[in-house]
Amino acid sequence: MTAGGPAGEVPSRSKRADAQRNREAVLTAAAAVFVTAGVDAPIRRIAAEAGVGMATIYRHFPTRADLVTAVYQHQIEACAEAGPHLLADADSPLDALHQWIDLFVDFLVTKHGLADALQSDSDRFTALHAYFLDRLLPVCAHLLDAAVEAGDITPGTQPYELMRGIGNLCIGRDNDPRYDPRRLVALLLQGLRRSSTA
Amino acid sequence: MTAGGPAGEVPSRSKRADAQRNREAVLTAAAAVFVTAGVDAPIRRIAAEAGVGMATIYRHFPTRADLVTAVYQHQIEACAEAGPHLLADADSPLDALHQWIDLFVDFLVTKHGLADALQSDSDRFTALHAYFLDRLLPVCAHLLDAAVEAGDITPGTQPYELMRGIGNLCIGRDNDPRYDPRRLVALLLQGLRRSSTA
DNA sequence: GCTGAAACGGAACGCTGCTCCATTTAGTAT
DNA sequence: ATACTAAATGGAGCAGCGTTCCGTTTCAGC
Numbered sequence: 001m002t003a004g005g006p007a008g009e010v011p012s013r014s015k016r017a018d019a020q021r022n023r024e025a026v027l028t029a030a031a032a033v034f035v036t037a038g039v040d041a042p043i044r045r046i047a048a049e050a051g052v053g054m055a056t057i058y059r060h061f062p063t064r065a066d067l068v069t070a071v072y073q074h075q076i077e078a079c080a081e082a083g084p085h086l087l088a089d090a091d092s093p094l095d096a097l098h099q100w101i102d103l104f105v106d107f108l109v110t111k112h113g114l115a116d117a118l119q120s121d122s123d124r125f126t127a128l129h130a131y132f133l134d135r136l137l138p139v140c141a142h143l144l145d146a147a148v149e150a151g152d153i154t155p156g157t158q159p160y161e162l163m164r165g166i167g168n169l170c171i172g173r174d175n176d177p178r179y180d181p182r183r184l185v186a187l188l189l190q191g192l193r194r195s196s197t198a
Numbered sequence: 199m200t201a202g203g204p205a206g207e208v209p210s211r212s213k214r215a216d217a218q219r220n221r222e223a224v225l226t227a228a229a230a231v232f233v234t235a236g237v238d239a240p241i242r243r244i245a246a247e248a249g250v251g252m253a254t255i256y257r258h259f260p261t262r263a264d265l266v267t268a269v270y271q272h273q274i275e276a277c278a279e280a281g282p283h284l285l286a287d288a289d290s291p292l293d294a295l296h297q298w299i300d301l302f303v304d305f306l307v308t309k310h311g312l313a314d315a316l317q318s319d320s321d322r323f324t325a326l327h328a329y330f331l332d333r334l335l336p337v338c339a340h341l342l343d344a345a346v347e348a349g350d351i352t353p354g355t356q357p358y359e360l361m362r363g364i365g366n367l368c369i370g371r372d373n374d375p376r377y378d379p380r381r382l383v384a385l386l387l388q389g390l391r392r393s394s395t396a
Numbered sequence: 397g398c399t400g401a402a403a404c405g406g407a408a409c410g411c412t413g414c415t416c417c418a419t420t421t422a423g424t425a426t
Numbered sequence: 427a428t429a430c431t432a433a434a435t436g437g438a439g440c441a442g443c444g445t446t447c448c449g450t451t452t453c454a455g456c
Contacts, residue, residue: 016402016453038319042443053405058445113319121236121314121371124444157385158376165382168366173319178356184363184386187355191389214422214433240412251436256414322413397456404451412443420435426428 023060025050031071038113039068065127068117076135079103083139093146094153098189100143101166104136105185108170115170137163153192162188221258223248229269236311237266263325266315274333277301281337291344292351296387298341299364302334303383306368313368335361351390360386 015023029050033041046067047054061067069076083100090096108115117125118132141159148155165188170181213221227248231239244265245252259265267274281298288294306313315323316330339357346353363386368379 018453019403022403043445044443047405054444055406055446056404059403064444116319119370121311160376161378161381164370164377165367165385168369168382169363171366171369172317172362178358179362180359183359184366187363187389188382188386189389190393191385191387193393195388195391195393216422217434220434241414242412245436252413253415253436254434257434262413399456400454402451402453405449407447407449409446410444413441415440416438418436420433422433423431425430 019060022050022052022056026052026057026060026067027070030067034068034071034112036112039064039111039117040113063124063127065125065129065131068114068125068128069131072111072114075107076132079107080135080139083143087143087146092152093143093150094193097143097147097153100139101185101189102182104163104166105170105182108167109174109181112174115167115172118167119164119171133160133163147192151194154194157192162192217258220248220250220254224250224255224258224265225268228265232266232269232310234310237262237309237315238311261322261325263323263327263329266312266323266326267329270309270312273305274330277305278333278337281341285341285344290350291341291348292391295341295345295351298337299383299387300380302361302364303368303379306365307372307379310372313365313370316365317362317369331358331361345390349392352392355390360390 026046030041030046033046033049037045043054043057043064047057050057057067061070079100082103083096086096086099087093090099108118118129137159140163144153144157144159144162147153166185169184169188172179172181224244228239228244231244231247235243241252241255241262245255248255255265259268277298280301281294284294284297285291288297306316316327335357338361342351342355342357342360345351364383367382367386370377370379
């Protein structure tokens with residue numbers, strides 16, 4: 001019951017001050033290194049950048065997925081929270097879905113290697129995959145349902161499948177002028193539209 | 199001058215017999231290992247399976263892409279050759295495109311990690327990427343052009359982008375019942391259709 | 397200050413890709 | 427049949443990476 005003491009309301013407190021500081025240093029360093037070397041950057045590199053030992057990183061973030069998740073948590077949250085907002089403001093549910101997916105795609109393509117990691121068949125990133133799903137799948141499902149209900153798109157598409165499809169389309173070398181994920185995502189969404197012949 | 203001897207007409211000859219044998223052994227072993235461990239399987243493993251040293255593999259196949267290419271060459275060729283054949287037999291160019299893409303997708307999804315390798319941003323597989331493009335891009339372009347000319351789909355889609363998109367959709371853990379690349383590829387093709395409102 | 401425990405750092409281990417070179421072996425000329 | 431040469435071989439060796447382990451340092455409460 002722990003009457004008056006810290007009961008763990010704020011999860012990031014109740015640790016030693018230096019541990020807190022190091023945690024922040026690691027997050028900052030990781031964010032910087034991820035930009036240039038991708039989310040697969042060597043732990044040693046991040047540790048050096050942060051001025052800590054490797055064990056410190058492993059202690060704070062047991063798996064790489066935990067580190068990546070922590071680095072991008074705010075942006076993932078922002079994307080999740082944008083969903084209902086867009087639905088309220090857009091001209092149609094389909095518009096809202098489009099705009100939300102644009103946000104999602106922008107997020108993925110600007111994070112070097114993130115889309116790759118999300119779909120990696122390695123077990124290293126399962127937790128990251130799970131976090132994305134927990135946070136964004138309901139949002140996507142809601143938008144999808146709204147668009148179906150409005151009669152804009154055909155029913156039957158599973159949100160999970162759609163999100164993975166979009167994520168997959170974002171995989172690949174950056175800055176290839178011949179390949180723009182956005183165009184293919186647009187094509188995919190076009191395929192979702194309710195055809196007039198149906 | 200080497201009057202009567204082999205002059206090198208057949209490129210895979212003109213090597214010592216043991217080298218030929220080892221080359222075949224490596225290909226067989228690699229094919230077997232790829233099935234269970236994916237195209238990223240350690241060279242040591244393939245060497246052990248083939249009963250040769252690692253250097254032998256590197257000598258015959260300088261890069262991993264060369265090895266993977268050699269292992270799947272016949273299937274890639276078959277896929278390439280099927281294109282014109284399908285176009286001649288199918289009811290419509292769009293049908294032919296569909297069937298050909300089905301072939302392509304089947305090929306990718308049954309080769310563990312191949313789709314991942316094709317889009318990997320690592321330089322290890324650039325040659326593989328190039329080979330796929332050299333061989334299959336013209337076929338895809340031809341089918342696409344025919345479908346556009348028949349008025350079945352809207353013009354403007356680049357064959358390269360389409361192929362990469364399809365390849366990307368095939369990436370991921372095998373046997374996930376919630377994600378079937380075929381459904382998304384179908385959706386993508388649906389998006390290519392000429393809409394009656396255009 | 398003193399002390400116990402939390403936190404730390406980097407050496408160490410295992411696995412992998414790739415290279416280098418002493419040794420073996422196939423093919424040929426005698 | 428034998429000897430010779432160049433092709434071919436194999437595995438030790440090096441470097442980079444993820445992950446763990448443990449002796450040492452540092453914080454925080456008394």
